[in-house]
């Protein structure tokens with residue numbers, strides 16, 4: 001199941017190493033909150049965003065995003 005949310009997020013193209021904002025991203029599969037032994041919470045899952053530089057989709061982990069889910073920072 002894919003969840004589509006209209007929200008711009010900041011991604012970094014792994015090919016051209018450039019930042020870009022896009023609302024063209026989807027959560028691929030499920031996001032899962034994982035708590036480490038030290039009590040630090042993080043999200044595991046996969047997000048796919050359309051890259052304007054490569055004209056194709058890249059996969060990202062939620063940890064890689066500058067504005068991760070669960071954070072109170074909104075654009």
Ligand SMILES: [Zn+2]
Pocket residue numbers: 013014015016051052053054055058
């Ligand atoms: Zn790219």
